[in-house]
Amino acid sequence: MELPAIPNRIETITAFKQNSGMIAAVLPIHYPRSLFRAFDVLPVEVWGPPGTDVSHGGAHLQPYVCSIVHNALSFLKKGGLDLADFIAVPHTCDSLQGFGSILLDFVKPKQSIFPLYLPRGNRPEDLRFLTEEFRQLYRHLSGLTGKKPSEEILLRCIRREEKADDLLRQLYEKRQKVSLSNYSFYHLVRTREYLPAETFISIAEKVLSRKGFDNPKGTAIILSGIVPEPMEVLTTITELGAAVVADDLACCGRRLYASGKSEQPFRRMAERILNAPPDPTRGNSLEERKQYLLRLADQTDARGVVFYDVKFCEPELFDLPRLRAKLKAAGLPSVQIEIDLNDPLSNQIVTRIGAFLEILG
Amino acid sequence: MEEVKALGIDVGSTTVKLTAVDAQGKLIWHHLEGADPRVEDQVDHFFNLMREHGFDGKELPMVATGYGRNLVEQAEKKVTEITCHATGVYNQLGHGGTLVDIGGQDSKVIIIGENSQVVDFAMNDKCAAGTGRFLENTAGRLRVPLDRMGVEALSAAEEVAISSTCTVFAESEIISMIAHGVEVNPILKGLHRSLILRIVAMIRSVGLVPPLMLSGGVVKNPAIREMITQELGEQVTMPEYPQLMGAYGAALIALKNSNRA
Amino acid sequence: MSVSATLKYMVNVNIIGKTALGWQRRRAEHSTFSSSKWRTDILSEPLRIGARTKELISLHYLAGRYANGHRPVAWVTSGGPVEILQALGYYVLYPENHGALCGARRAVVDISTEAENAGYSRDICSYARTDIGSVLSGKTPVGKLPKPDLLLACTNICQTVLHWYRVLADHFNVPLILIDTPFVYDEAPDHAIKFVRRQLEDSIPVSEQVAGKTLEYKKLQEVLQLSKDATELWLEIMGRGKQHPAPLSVFDQFIHMAPIVEMRGLKTTVDFYSQLLKELDERISKGIGALKKERKRLLWDNLPIWYRLRYLSEYLAERGIAVVASTYTNAWGELAPLINVDKPLDSMARTYLYPILNKGTKYKLNTMRRMVEDFDLNGVILHSDRSCKPYSIGQVDQRNRLIKEYNIPALLLEADHDDPRAYAEEQVASRLAAFMEMLED
Numbered sequence A: 001m002e003l004p005a006i007p008n009r010i011e012t013i014t015a016f017k018q019n020s021g022m023i024a025a026v027l028p029i030h031y032p033r034s035l036f037r038a039f040d041v042l043p044v045e046v047w048g049p050p051g052t053d054v055s056h057g058g059a060h061l062q063p064y065v066c067s068i069v070h071n072a073l074s075f076l077k078k079g080g081l082d083l084a085d086f087i088a089v090p091h092t093c094d095s096l097q098g099f100g101s102i103l104l105d106f107v108k109p110k111q112s113i114f115p116l117y118l119p120r121g122n123r124p125e126d127l128r129f130l131t132e133e134f135r136q137l138y139r140h141l142s143g144l145t146g147k148k149p150s151e152e153i154l155l156r157c158i159r160r161e162e163k164a165d166d167l168l169r170q171l172y173e174k175r176q177k178v179s180l181s182n183y184s185f186y187h188l189v190r191t192r193e194y195l196p197a198e199t200f201i202s203i204a205e206k207v208l209s210r211k212g213f214d215n216p217k218g219t220a221i222i223l224s225g226i227v228p229e230p231m232e233v234l235t236t237i238t239e240l241g242a243a244v245v246a247d248d249l250a251c252c253g254r255r256l257y258a259s260g261k262s263e264q265p266f267r268r269m270a271e272r273i274l275n276a277p278p279d280p281t282r283g284n285s286l287e288e289r290k291q292y293l294l295r296l297a298d299q300t301d302a303r304g305v306v307f308y309d310v311k312f313c314e315p316e317l318f319d320l321p322r323l324r325a326k327l328k329a330a331g332l333p334s335v336q337i338e339i340d341l342n343d344p345l346s347n348q349i350v351t352r353i354g355a356f357l358e359i360l361g
Numbered sequence B: 001m002e003e004v005k006a007l008g009i010d011v012g013s014t015t016v017k018l019t020a021v022d023a024q025g026k027l028i029w030h031h032l033e034g035a036d037p038r039v040e041d042q043v044d045h046f047f048n049l050m051r052e053h054g055f056d057g058k059e060l061p062m063v064a065t066g067y068g069r070n071l072v073e074q075a076e077k078k079v080t081e082i083t084c085h086a087t088g089v090y091n092q093l094g095h096g097g098t099l100v101d102i103g104g105q106d107s108k109v110i111i112i113g114e115n116s117q118v119v120d121f122a123m124n125d126k127c128a129a130g131t132g133r134f135l136e137n138t139a140g141r142l143r144v145p146l147d148r149m150g151v152e153a154l155s156a157a158e159e160v161a162i163s164s165t166c167t168v169f170a171e172s173e174i175i176s177m178i179a180h181g182v183e184v185n186p187i188l189k190g191l192h193r194s195l196i197l198r199i200v201a202m203i204r205s206v207g208l209v210p211p212l213m214l215s216g217g218v219v220k221n222p223a224i225r226e227m228i229t230q231e232l233g234e235q236v237t238m239p240e241y242p243q244l245m246g247a248y249g250a251a252l253i254a255l256k257n258s259n260r261a
Numbered sequence C: 001m002s003v004s005a006t007l008k009y010m011v012n013v014n015i016i017g018k019t020a021l022g023w024q025r026r027r028a029e030h031s032t033f034s035s036s037k038w039r040t041d042i043l044s045e046p047l048r049i050g051a052r053t054k055e056l057i058s059l060h061y062l063a064g065r066y067a068n069g070h071r072p073v074a075w076v077t078s079g080g081p082v083e084i085l086q087a088l089g090y091y092v093l094y095p096e097n098h099g100a101l102c103g104a105r106r107a108v109v110d111i112s113t114e115a116e117n118a119g120y121s122r123d124i125c126s127y128a129r130t131d132i133g134s135v136l137s138g139k140t141p142v143g144k145l146p147k148p149d150l151l152l153a154c155t156n157i158c159q160t161v162l163h164w165y166r167v168l169a170d171h172f173n174v175p176l177i178l179i180d181t182p183f184v185y186d187e188a189p190d191h192a193i194k195f196v197r198r199q200l201e202d203s204i205p206v207s208e209q210v211a212g213k214t215l216e217y218k219k220l221q222e223v224l225q226l227s228k229d230a231t232e233l234w235l236e237i238m239g240r241g242k243q244h245p246a247p248l249s250v251f252d253q254f255i256h257m258a259p260i261v262e263m264r265g266l267k268t269t270v271d272f273y274s275q276l277l278k279e280l281d282e283r284i285s286k287g288i289g290a291l292k293k294e295r296k297r298l299l300w301d302n303l304p305i306w307y308r309l310r311y312l313s314e315y316l317a318e319r320g321i322a323v324v325a326s327t328y329t330n331a332w333g334e335l336a337p338l339i340n341v342d343k344p345l346d347s348m349a350r351t352y353l354y355p356i357l358n359k360g361t362k363y364k365l366n367t368m369r370r371m372v373e374d375f376d377l378n379g380v381i382l383h384s385d386r387s388c389k390p391y392s393i394g395q396v397d398q399r400n401r402l403i404k405e406y407n408i409p410a411l412l413l414e415a416d417h418d419d420p421r422a423y424a425e426e427q428v429a430s431r432l433a434a435f436m437e438m439l440e441d
């Protein structure tokens, strides 16, 4: 079944700006969307993008830096972020740390840069720190925009994001039944990377209200990693006879944020991020990741995991050997695939996924 | 000729192989030639060849494998090289174990279970370091013909260590060795060692299950066989037609499916 | 803790080990220098302290070998706050130092392959790979490493250590103390300092519990004072490089820095560096430099290339080029002024937030410029270390600025600090040669 019409990135940005809103380009992975929205700034995420002319990035970065960061820099240098008023760089890994730092110190784009540090644990002091970090971001945004949104506005924005995230979760839960192909499903959920929450809400509601859906056909698998790029890999998975029934992707499933509890806005934003599903870049242990993946497999009857990772991404690479061994011991086999954002989907990748599915039978 | 019951075609990046099996799954005919970028035309040409050999391929069940498998319209089913290799080798040799297939573009290690099923597998990563290409490129620098490489390498009493596994780095390493007057054969031996160590790492990453079997074009090179044995302390066995195992496995799968139908 | 382990420790480390190693050192100190391998045509005789360095390191690893069962053992990242653990009597092991030692002894390929065979990618830091390989196989050039009872990872050098120590924590099934130090783009905000302080506080009960002891405040102050003293000495030692000719090169520093990293907070370390300082001052008074003939002076940026120290030192010395300072060794000295014994936790929070690797790329550029001036240098070699992203990202711009804005010749040298497979001898040689030509212009 087809998706309802969805505006693309440029259309969304243009429309938002026409209403005198501003745009923040945001790098992976976690950040408080509601905080930006409270200042009438729309966060639009930059995951690469794939297939960028990387020669610009190469002028600042060594070849052993991952393609997400290389592409982001090339994209910026080529004017791809010209429509953005701000650039936010969460401190996700060593490479994004370096990226943020060279933007501030050397590349110096016209946009203001916000670095954002994410603590690596979920202890009381992490919550306290992150709350303060968001308060600081508020002051920063306030200084630049001259606005001072009240607590009430902040909370309203948070609740709107919570509603969008709740619908996102419903899409995940009912994805078995919303009769969307692998490709369409991810096309839809990844619009959360740039659509204003209210737009996403109305589209998600439309899709969820459909009746009489079929179950997806094929071998049920979980996709783990950073981004499902090139997106045609999802079509390929369908052609190979499999259905992605759950994911542990940085851009998708690892950001199924639950609603916060606190009535204090900054704290609530922090709670949402710290309680998200396990993510190595937030410091979760191997055991936590294993438990989570096994639970996902259990809930969705997934038979295997495809670890689909970006080359040079150490947050992912360190965990894999032990994580895969643990999953295997628990009866959940997996395959590991390495990608570069600028490569087309290679035959070898198709063969690996295909052979893995043949093993699953 | 026995009656042909099923066909397997392996459309690789450098060669295309076709095999035909009888009702017992015996390999009774095969054909191998360089890959043509127009796969459809090449398949047509194969059907003509079969007619010349007295059987009509179009009527027979066929499974396609290899990188170009999806371009073979006549094939009723497409199966990856991994499963096909496992099936082919298992039937030829009559047992499971660890199959190492070293190709020009790709290398794979496949753990084959007791019932010919694939238990686990690994493939080389993006760089060429673990493939036949590594030898071709670097040995090209030494002006040794491909089919002599292994013999020459084995004839060397000495061996120099090649530390770089990156093809480009290794080439520059070789150039400097030659500039320093190092002899060709010890370098060749070092190059083989470097490739073998990459392959051994792949084998270890999935865990060696004896016996060890070899297939793929590169295994005609005797140094590869001997050095794998040295490194792992395991004798290797090889099927009669190491290059045909993918196509043969495909034919066997086609046969099995047609019997089931 | 067990009585037999303690007995073994006493006999093997305190009695046999100390005596034998001390004897070895004295013999080395008293014999006149003669080594056919040392290039006396271009280099001055090695520093006499070398015998003591060897003794200290051997003793350190010997103590490690018998530590389990006798003392609690902690594995710690190189930038980690170690004073609390020292005050509690821990034997502290630095896997990074062990990795450096494996690099210098050319054992990395063998050990790292063990990790690679277990599925660890070659794209992760070679220190981590070497450590994990050693853990999985037991291989190490030092005989045997003690198992940790506690792990401590501090993110002030990189996030990589967090992922690495998560793997260790899972393998050994022991507690992991995380000291998360928010990256300092400019100045550390107040909430970041508080955050680190609280984590330090919270680390105390965990460390106490594992050690089965209570932390004495006075002891902590003592250790902190020793830490500060050693660090200040180290800073002074590096400062001696300002002399013409420089009495020690960075290659000397790379070798003699081991105690400041892995034995910070011990009395022996302070004595060791006092002795080194004295030797350098002797050299200075006699006008002896590390090189027989010093024509040009350079700065080194990033980690050493452990498996090529000698080659690089000789290659440069042959051409009269002394590398006299490095941002890397400087990192263990520059924070000395921040340590305040009267405010242990507060000052530790600051000290451990501010290492160069936890600060922005501009800060590093400025450090390099300042050092070029202070040490009267002619150029900079920036080692682009495939393993170490936090240190290496930014170097392309740093190099360009050094050349274009400050007119300082600078070379970017691609390699890896520990893995020789990512090092191309010919490329390095030709780049160095071209750089030498630049320096002569």
Ligand code: SF4
Residues within 6 Å of the ligand: A028, A066, A067, A068, A069, A092, A093, A094, A095, A096, A226, A281, A310, A312, A313, A314, A315, A316
């Ligand atoms: S892909 Fe990995 S290394 Fe690259 S930015 Fe994302 S988390 Fe960092």
Ligand code: SF4
Residues within 6 Å of the ligand: C096, C125, C126, C127, C128, C157, C158, C159, C160, C161, C303, C357, C387, C388, C389, C390, C391
């Ligand atoms: S990444 Fe760099 S700072 Fe981190 S452990 Fe490796 S060498 Fe050290």
